[in-house]
Amino acid sequence: MEIDNLTALEARNGLLVDMTNAKEVAWRNPNLVPYTDAIGSCAFGRSEVYEALTRFKRFSPVIKKLFPETEAMDGIVESELVDIPKMQQAINGRYYSELEGRLYIKLDSHLPIAGSVKARGGVYEVLKLAEELALKNHILVDKNESYLRLLDEDARELFSQYTIQVGSTGNLGLSIGIMSRALGFKAKIHMSTDAKAWKKSLLQEKGAEVIEYDSDYSEAVQSGRELAAKDEFSFFIDDENSKELLLGYAAGGRRMKYQLEMQNITVDDNHPLFVYIPCGVGGAPAGITFGLKQCFGDNVHVFFVEPVQAPCMLLGMVTGLFNNISVQDIGLSGKTEADGLAVSRQSGMAGQFIRPFLSGIFTVDDKKLYHYMKALWDNEKIFIEPSAAAAFHGPAELKRSRYTNAYLRSNNLMDKLPNAVHIVWATGGSLVPDDIRIEYMKEASSRNVVK
Numbered sequence: 001m002e003i004d005n006l007t008a009l010e011a012r013n014g015l016l017v018d019m020t021n022a023k024e025v026a027w028r029n030p031n032l033v034p035y036t037d038a039i040g041s042c043a044f045g046r047s048e049v050y051e052a053l054t055r056f057k058r059f060s061p062v063i064k065k066l067f068p069e070t071e072a073m074d075g076i077v078e079s080e081l082v083d084i085p086k087m088q089q090a091i092n093g094r095y096y097s098e099l100e101g102r103l104y105i106k107l108d109s110h111l112p113i114a115g116s117v118k119a120r121g122g123v124y125e126v127l128k129l130a131e132e133l134a135l136k137n138h139i140l141v142d143k144n145e146s147y148l149r150l151l152d153e154d155a156r157e158l159f160s161q162y163t164i165q166v167g168s169t170g171n172l173g174l175s176i177g178i179m180s181r182a183l184g185f186k187a188k189i190h191m192s193t194d195a196k197a198w199k200k201s202l203l204q205e206k207g208a209e210v211i212e213y214d215s216d217y218s219e220a221v222q223s224g225r226e227l228a229a230k231d232e233f234s235f236f237i238d239d240e241n242s243k244e245l246l247l248g249y250a251a252g253g254r255r256m257k258y259q260l261e262m263q264n265i266t267v268d269d270n271h272p273l274f275v276y277i278p279c280g281v282g283g284a285p286a287g288i289t290f291g292l293k294q295c296f297g298d299n300v301h302v303f304f305v306e307p308v309q310a311p312c313m314l315l316g317m318v319t320g321l322f323n324n325i326s327v328q329d330i331g332l333s334g335k336t337e338a339d340g341l342a343v344s345r346q347s348g349m350a351g352q353f354i355r356p357f358l359s360g361i362f363t364v365d366d367k368k369l370y371h372y373m374k375a376l377w378d379n380e381k382i383f384i385e386p387s388a389a390a391a392f393h394g395p396a397e398l399k400r401s402r403y404t405n406a407y408l409r410s411n412n413l414m415d416k417l418p419n420a421v422h423i424v425w426a427t428g429g430s431l432v433p434d435d436i437r438i439e440y441m442k443e444a445s446s447r448n449v450v451k
């Protein structure tokens with residue numbers, strides 16, 4: 001065997017041992033290929049992401065009417081990108097991260113409608129279903145008509161005959177439940193044990209039916225899928241296999257091009273862009289990555305972050321088994337305070353799709369999630385939920401970890417780091433009720449002794 005292969009094999013085995021012991025690891029993706037090669041063999045193209053952008057646009061008058069908080073954005077579901085220099089100092093001070101360049105946060109945590117990144121994928125898929133039904137039943141004559149027509153009595157009556165179902169750890173259910181109910185659909189949300197009680201109550205308030213399971217996320221999805229299949233007036237939104245969800249997220253990645261331009265942020269050969277995204281089943285981070293890659297090609301470097309007890313994307317990638325292996329298979333619990341990331345088995349579709357585009361994956365200990373969350377609040381007065389705070393582990397570890405450091409060196413990025421822009425993709429938090437926020441902060445203070 002070639003020496004290189006042998007070292008790679010040893011590294012892989014070492015990594016698996018560390019993962020099994022729930023240690024934090026960093027992984028550099030050996031299957032990353034140049035963008036032009038990756039896109040050549042890709043399942044979807046530019047035109048499909050463009051279609052997602054235009055569909056959001058067609059629905060913007062409807063969104064504006066149903067969700068007045070989108071008024072300023074003219075009904076487009078979008079979030080702010082803000083720089084967080086004090087948080088950067090805090091991370092460098094506490095973790096010796098030596099992060100150069102500028103650190104930004106993408107506030108999908110504050111997206112309208114659902115207060116999480118799920119407002120991209122989940123909302124998008126509901127809109128697509130509504131559009132298809134309306135066209136088929138001649139509520140809309142064509143796609144050029146005013147979509148406000150969808151708020152008329154006869155449209156609502158049509159939608160009310162259908163149930164939209166989904167399995168969720170919380171946020172996807174919120175997004176799909178809220179959007180479906182707003183258009184008049186019935187909504188049935190299958191929630192795993194990890195789902196927070198407040199998320200269930202909020203859904204019930206919106207008129208969605210919540211079905212609770214004693215089991216984990218994969219089983220909630222499976223049960224929802226089976227129940228929906230038996231009912232011709234049901235649609236099941238399948239987080240493990242949905243192309244539409246992925247395209248909804250991808251539209252968000254694509255829009256970053258305009259957002260960066262508006263803020264005079266350059267991304268080119270000498271100004272690399274690093275993006276860090278928390279990963280659960282993989283659809284949201286894979287979609288966003290795809291959209292970003294379409295804009296910035298090899299100048300954007302995307303890393304996912306997963307909890308040490310639920311690294312399903314990393315496990316599927318390292319073993320090459322994708323969704324044919326679960327974290328329980330290597331003795332992990334799949335349990336984490338990061339409810340949005342409490343997933344034991346990746347979406348095989350997302351994993352295989354994103355493999356040639358992804359730079360690497362970090363895993364993070366739960367206790368650090370609270371520290372990142374609290375540091376962001378203390379330094380920048382921005383609140384995000386623990387799942388979202390996972391993303392901060394990327395910039396904290398990028399230079400420190402041997403494997404990502406090697407990535408920086410072999411891609412000739414070391415000299416360019418002073419010009420780099422780092423974006424932490426904050427995926428959720430604005431809907432977290434005040435009493436729960438206070439609880440989280442208490443938890444953070446009590447865990448703060450650990451380095």
Ligand SMILES: *Cc1c(COP(=O)(O)O)cnc(C)c1O
Pocket residue numbers: 116117118171172278279280281282283284285340341385387388427428429
């Ligand atoms: C869903 C979610 C993610 C990850 O998305 P996946 O598609 O499951 O990988 C990350 N953070 C939060 C807060 C989420 O709700």
